[in-house]
Amino acid sequence: MVPRYALSPMKALWSEQAKYERWLRVELAALEAQAALGQAPREAFEQATARAHVDLERIAEIEAEIKHDVLAFVRSLEQMVGEQGRWLHLGLTASDVVDSANALAMQEAFSLLLDALRGLMALVKQRAFEHKHTPMVGRTHGVHAEPITFGLKLLNWYAQLERDALRLSQAQEAVAVGKLSGSVGTYANVDPEVERRACRALGLTPAKVSNQILQRDRHAQALSALAILGTTIERIAVEIRHLSRTEVAELSERGAHRSSSMPHKKNPISAETLSGLARVLRSNLQAELESVALWHERDISNSSVERIVLPDSFTLAHYVLVRAKGMLEALQPDVERMQRNLGLTHGLIASQAVLLALVKKGMSRAQAHERIRDLSLQVSAQRPFKALLLEDTLILSHLSAAELETLFSLDYALKHVDDLFQRFTQKRGNPAL
Amino acid sequence: MVPRYALSPMKALWSEQAKYERWLRVELAALEAQAALGQAPREAFEQATARAHVDLERIAEIEAEIKHDVLAFVRSLEQMVGEQGRWLHLGLTASDVVDSANALAMQEAFSLLLDALRGLMALVKQRAFEHKHTPMVGRTHGVHAEPITFGLKLLNWYAQLERDALRLSQAQEAVAVGKLSGSVGTYANVDPEVERRACRALGLTPAKVSNQILQRDRHAQALSALAILGTTIERIAVEIRHLSRTEVAELSERGAHRSSSMPHKKNPISAETLSGLARVLRSNLQAELESVALWHERDISNSSVERIVLPDSFTLAHYVLVRAKGMLEALQPDVERMQRNLGLTHGLIASQAVLLALVKKGMSRAQAHERIRDLSLQVSAQRPFKALLLEDTLILSHLSAAELETLFSLDYALKHVDDLFQRFTQKRGNPAL
Amino acid sequence: MVPRYALSPMKALWSEQAKYERWLRVELAALEAQAALGQAPREAFEQATARAHVDLERIAEIEAEIKHDVLAFVRSLEQMVGEQGRWLHLGLTASDVVDSANALAMQEAFSLLLDALRGLMALVKQRAFEHKHTPMVGRTHGVHAEPITFGLKLLNWYAQLERDALRLSQAQEAVAVGKLSGSVGTYANVDPEVERRACRALGLTPAKVSNQILQRDRHAQALSALAILGTTIERIAVEIRHLSRTEVAELSERGAHRSSSMPHKKNPISAETLSGLARVLRSNLQAELESVALWHERDISNSSVERIVLPDSFTLAHYVLVRAKGMLEALQPDVERMQRNLGLTHGLIASQAVLLALVKKGMSRAQAHERIRDLSLQVSAQRPFKALLLEDTLILSHLSAAELETLFSLDYALKHVDDLFQRFTQKRGNPAL
């Protein structure tokens, strides 16, 4: 974790302290279940609950000696609890603790992400509705195409974020599992009932089957959801960068970063930073995907990977959501400039509307296409497209001046915008997302 | 698509012919909807239905001239239909056709994959139950750990495949959308009702909002599901490669490939091939993830990527499933060798069971651990672990010979196997997967 | 290989026919060496040379039967040669042939790429010198910064292409190795002298050590060079897309693709296509990187990967170079528009020059920065930056009107351009690249 990109409360979640506290929760949940089942003394559980706590320094000392983090942790607890401490971790393997505790971390982490995402979604939706009827030019290939509204652009982002929310939820569910099935998943030395009870207490579902560990397709799905989420934010960020450029100037960030050397500049730094972090989220996924095909009942090659990419990807995804929200809050659309840019092609953005009207009136598509293209080459500020059409007898033999006027109106181009927004006000399930 | 790795019927699905036929379906569905709504002559739809067909040669000729595949396709249809042909594609943009048709292709492709996956799952499950009680050694870090059964290993694969089936279904749903919303998604020149009707006829849901195209987070989710699926198969393949090695010899493939230069060899070629193809599925995902953040209302940089990775990933995923099934059908477990390998450590695989029993009897974990480790260093074929324990007075002061005997029995190690399999016979939803 | 993206002569290089011809070259080179060393009859070599040829159909028939492509190929040759055919492939393992032949393919492929790259470089350099003094605005963060020249932008591309040429050469050298060392690299059944002679005849260096195969770090380096090359072209393509957008309009592509639905549009399709293909080149690298850590003296998991990514990456890299050259040939800079865009900020692009001049004259940086920022907020078309400065007594107390005039001149901003270009005219080695 780069401190710069780890924010509260996500950052705390991945601290050493929090990790060991989760380990302790798992150990105690297992011991409580064993005590309840008569497989360990009730007293052991009570003493452990009363006395065991996380002592980072002590753990570090023991680990330096025995080179095994879970064993060091358990030994530190045993020392605190005393003689009854030997009932701790009994029948468990290190991964029972680590994997179940990681599941707890990821549950919390996904909940934080979903909260942040919902906050972002609410903001995007609100701004979308605010700008439902703010016209701007739609661009394909970077080139002016036809009118849209700024609200529509935001609504499209919103819909993608909605899909991200679904993917996050699906991924959260995929990793909401614990396992206390022992060294090779056979429960040879721990009762399956212990797993059931402990998982219930921890808010996890027991894995239907496991080996020494939980299978890593689950974690790969989690990081895949984060990678796609990052990419959605990248899409928003790239768009903001485009619309902030000097020549377009339709958006700017209130209080945007200024240059050290060039005092006049306002730079879309947030959007650029988010573009970069999306790449890291994508590449972290790759490392986890390679960590699924472990050998036999487990090898530990996933561990070094996950020490890096799990905390990094969750904290980066969180940072990305928080920063994206800040960026969108500070985003200032220049409505007048949007209007002005709509006119930059002197009416050519109506060319398709005219083409189709001609075809509907009976002109062949090829003839209509050719004539419009020819006229389009003569268009200039002095001779806008509409004026040229109104002088063209072939055109006028199919379309009246009034009809042409209509085809150039924003009302024509945007007549279905309300219908589109309507879809996001009705309550429905998510069949269509 | 490498011909070697493209199998029927998936291969045909991605042929040029099939692609254009899907395009035609979309065009006709749109025209039918327009005719039904009185926005195009009924006659135009009827003539188009009667006369339009896919003529690869004609399309190629026109494309060579005008350098636009969709336009060339539409023009070829217009020429077949005659004067009424001008109503085809009216108000649509090329991506309306391409993206909706791609959705049709992916729907079919996912269905083929799910069929193949279910066939593979049935086989794995059947073999798992066959070998429910076939003991073998469980290995962690490549080293003998404790007994499992071969069935359990298969069951674990089955459970992961089950999760893949869920991921595929979720992804299939994510891409089951069409769009006929025009150049920038505003329906400026096509009625939203046309989209609704055409999509219904095509078996797709209309996207709630789109711009020139469908958003690519959907496609990224699709390729992510395929990448994880490939990785699951890789996990199975890697395991088979391990268990097929000369020293282990617990598995072999009936009719396995033989070496050209070394006539005695049987090589797990299928498993190695599958290991390789998983890498390609993973890397294709990366290219699509980079194709989500398109500019404005679309840029076409995703197109060259998807011409390659969409057909390749779906055909490879299909190949991988088919070949994995063949591999598993031909897989011959050597039950006797599994039994023999269980004994290779002369009883040491019971060490944890003994350790825990000692702790439960009141020995401190540290003392028990140390004594067992000391004894383990003396183990040999002549002096198996159990014999050493039976000679050790410290051990015997805690455990009787009969108790020790029990701890070394497979019945002890595998006592919960039936419980585990039970979970896969009950009908339940998929809360736990 | 997608036919659309495979061009002559690179395409032919990766055909089945060409592949088998390379295999035949390796077989004959080995046999010739054996004959020369008296380890095979001279007659065998002569008959093989006279009679053996590539018969695709025959090979396919045999392969269908014995499921081994190299064995099928060798058997087809044996049948052609007759009784002496048994001396073919003697002592070799399949990978001796495949890997050495692949090295031949890659040598040719790299040479084709280097030719294409040099052609592209010559064009870029020529256009750079043409536009050495064509002023345009330099942009950072998408925002106007300070003047550059269009030639400088091109020169920067040129320098990166120069580095790509070096990386390609280094990679070509890394894979310019053959191996005829037998099943496990020990020359148990083939004389090292045969390898030496055959490799020399084939224009390859014998690997200093090998096992069954050549080690894949070599191939990973090759694909890494191609991935970076693709990324360089992506950088050029992204820039062209930016400068082609409606609002910027400094570049356009002669004969650019037009829209099917919007007759007025000119879209930078080539540049977008190249952006996409760079992603595929990057992701193919990933698959090969995962294919380096093969098991023991080889496993064959690299083979399925390389059947896909080797031909694909080389043909795509070639396509990308050819198409980039075409794109740059058709590229039309609008010099007048560049000039006009330089003025869009009404002189603010000189702000740093003024700031530094003030500091040199003794003003504190903080004070200078603040005053300039304040003035910059008042700038408009009516009140350009220079005019505001000329009215500001604080500024004028440090800088004369003449000095200010100088700071706003392009001559000031671009005074070192000739020096920069000079560096590319001197002959020097490549210490600085």
Added chain:
Amino acid sequence: MVPRYALSPMKALWSEQAKYERWLRVELAALEAQAALGQAPREAFEQATARAHVDLERIAEIEAEIKHDVLAFVRSLEQMVGEQGRWLHLGLTASDVVDSANALAMQEAFSLLLDALRGLMALVKQRAFEHKHTPMVGRTHGVHAEPITFGLKLLNWYAQLERDALRLSQAQEAVAVGKLSGSVGTYANVDPEVERRACRALGLTPAKVSNQILQRDRHAQALSALAILGTTIERIAVEIRHLSRTEVAELSERGAHRSSSMPHKKNPISAETLSGLARVLRSNLQAELESVALWHERDISNSSVERIVLPDSFTLAHYVLVRAKGMLEALQPDVERMQRNLGLTHGLIASQAVLLALVKKGMSRAQAHERIRDLSLQVSAQRPFKALLLEDTLILSHLSAAELETLFSLDYALKHVDDLFQRFTQKRGNPAL
């Protein structure tokens, strides 16, 4: 950076303190050059040298206020230096400092890596020569093939590490460049001679051309070299894991990690950890490759990526080399077990030698292949391959018992081993690597 995987002295190199010290070196080198050229007062340089130092706390305070790390740093220096401080950073842009300083960091980092790599290489070479004649079985597809020696396996690793050393050197050279060319690379406000002198003083080559930054193909090449290096170590690690498995047991790690739950186990944890870290090195490359195609004269999306992947990849690569060396030092080959494993196939590993001898004696390859395969199916401990051959009249009609004896001898299989090692004792350049 995960503290666990960051070792001295590489770790210190990437600390905040060290970063700012490099920034200071660049600032002072620039000022010294300006002073020498009469473009700044000598006194300014002297006072800056005397008074400026890194004050982390002060920088953090200023950055919290102005949100710009370089500006904050420069301001902290100005405050220390006093009135003459305004000559610091004059004419420079932030990236002049950051990129040149990063080049310094990477130069040091590559040197540390090359030192560590050479240490590892020396160890591998030494152990290779020690075990030059230690026979073991060669395996392909995980299956016994023909004899090799353990030394040969090590020698092959050595040769790959040699190639890594070359790649690291090439990459080090690619990033050994500085730039002090100002906001858009035109030297508008800084003399090119300042860049030349400052770079010389810093031990860097000035970039022939730059824009606001150094181009990122250089950094991508650097991370590519690290990714391949990691993959080489992964190859070694995977091999050690294979040879350490219970059934093979040819290698073990002295003092290997023991299991918490299973006291008898020795696990190749180092090798597994290294396998994992290679994946992270590979994926980091992907993020940098995506950061090459920056917009115009720079966007800053590379910055967030590089804050993560540059320190991480260099520290991980260093860790990987150090840990690999430790692993290899502790590696204990079980020479006797290697010998024993050679016999596991009861002589079948000589099958190719016999096959070829038969063909040379005039038998057709097909007949020889078939007979050997038939016999191989009858081989058992009781009936080893050689015995079967000595009973087979067809075989004996071509080969004498003495000839057969030879074909089964290790001397036959390993007769060229000395020749192979010889290649690594001669001094030669690196044409063949």
